Amino acid sequence: MVAGATAHWGWPQRHTQNTIGALVRTRTLARTLTPLLAAGLALSACGGGGDDKTKSEDKPAASTSPTTPPPPQYWPLTGVQAPEGQSVEKDHPVLVVKIDNTDNSAPQLGLGSADMVVEELVEGAATRLAAFFYSTLPKTVGPVRSMRASDIGVVSPVGATVVTSGMAAQTKARVNDAGVKFIEEGAKGFFRDDTRSTPSWYHLLDHLDQTVTLTKTAPATPKNYLTWGTEADFPAATAQPATQVDVPFGGFRTTKWVFQGGHYVNTNSYAKKGDEFAADNLLVIRANIGDAGYLDPAGNHVPEIKLDGRTGKALLFHGGKMVRGTWSKKSATSAIELATDTGALKVPAGHTWIELVPDNGPQLGVR
Numbered sequence: 001m002v003a004g005a006t007a008h009w010g011w012p013q014r015h016t017q018n019t020i021g022a023l024v025r026t027r028t029l030a031r032t033l034t035p036l037l038a039a040g041l042a043l044s045a046c047g048g049g050g051d052d053k054t055k056s057e058d059k060p061a062a063s064t065s066p067t068t069p070p071p072p073q074y075w076p077l078t079g080v081q082a083p084e085g086q087s088v089e090k091d092h093p094v095l096v097v098k099i100d101n102t103d104n105s106a107p108q109l110g111l112g113s114a115d116m117v118v119e120e121l122v123e124g125a126a127t128r129l130a131a132f133f134y135s136t137l138p139k140t141v142g143p144v145r146s147m148r149a150s151d152i153g154v155v156s157p158v159g160a161t162v163v164t165s166g167m168a169a170q171t172k173a174r175v176n177d178a179g180v181k182f183i184e185e186g187a188k189g190f191f192r193d194d195t196r197s198t199p200s201w202y203h204l205l206d207h208l209d210q211t212v213t214l215t216k217t218a219p220a221t222p223k224n225y226l227t228w229g230t231e232a233d234f235p236a237a238t239a240q241p242a243t244q245v246d247v248p249f250g251g252f253r254t255t256k257w258v259f260q261g262g263h264y265v266n267t268n269s270y271a272k273k274g275d276e277f278a279a280d281n282l283l284v285i286r287a288n289i290g291d292a293g294y295l296d297p298a299g300n301h302v303p304e305i306k307l308d309g310r311t312g313k314a315l316l317f318h319g320g321k322m323v324r325g326t327w328s329k330k331s332a333t334s335a336i337e338l339a340t341d342t343g344a345l346k347v348p349a350g351h352t353w354i355e356l357v358p359d360n361g362p363q364l365g366v367r
Contacts, residue, residue: 079228125251229346280350
């Protein structure tokens with residue numbers, strides 16, 4: 001009995017017998033019910049929370065199996081695997097900048113950030129570059145020059161937008177008919193650097209990080225430009241040594257390459273020092289060169305490189321060696337496919353410079 005209970009239950013002598021009897025009966029009933037109530041509480045304590053326990057047991061156990069990592073992603077213009085967790089989707093298309101490739105273009109800006117470069121023959125036996133940018137966009141590129149009809153088959157496989165100074169009326173009609181998008185001088189990002197010592201038409205540059213804002217799209221990944229492979233896919237065992245390569249375009253332009261430091265280095269490049277393109281692969285495509293059907297302001301016939309629906313000879317240089325093969329391209333939007341006598345020829349992942357030379361032009365110098 002708890003201390004103080006006697007004082008509470010003690011009764012004065014004046015209570016009647018009936019009252020005392022009732023009290024006795026009440027005490028007896030309390031003594032009878034107390035064990036029952038205690039038992040009920042004990043059972044409740046033992047079985048309490050039964051519903052919660054059932055709910056807890058019904059919950060699925062946390063998975064202990066390792067999560068499946070996302071599949072690797074590869075950059076479409078190089079075939080290089082992106083770091084884990086990095087997406088190769090961009091909210092802009094591939095941007096192709098037309099860059100002059102004569103001594104008047106020095107210094108060329110932005111080439112060191114290009115994923116891929118295509119060198120094309122233009123009028124006057126000169127060449128022009130189509131520099132492809134996607135994974136990285138440099139701040140400034142140039143000098144920016146005009147498009148040619150040849151560019152339709154060059155840029156269409158990846159749905160690129162071309163950054164250009166402009167183009168002839170005949171070319172613009174064909175480019176529009178082909179659905180190729182372009183951004184020309186006067187748009188956001190273009191500017192002229194009149195401190196350059198060359199004629200004024202070589203002064204046009206572009207802030208590519210500004211121009212790209214005109215091309216925003218839903219995030220997407222372009223198609224692969226070439227069929228990319230690994231180092232093991234290159235048939236080095238049957239390849240011939242090729243540490244020096246001279247690629248003549250006819251006339252005065254011969255692009256010279258030396259294999260050093262694991263890359264092919266353009267020894268007569270006009271690129272700004274430290275901003276050169278380091279080629280892991282050099283791909284030479286011999287293509288038919290036709291007439292675009294008009295003259296340039298100097299009266300020269302404008303050539304057109306015929307790629308769509310055609311095939312021809314190809315040379316792939318990698319790791320200081322050369323493999324002979326063939327190329328084919330089904331349509332303007334199709335990728336260039338390479339093959340040897342033994343089957344498909346994959347291009348090792350890396351930065352690739354493509355030379356589009358006349359199929360009836362001079363032989364390459366390979367040493």
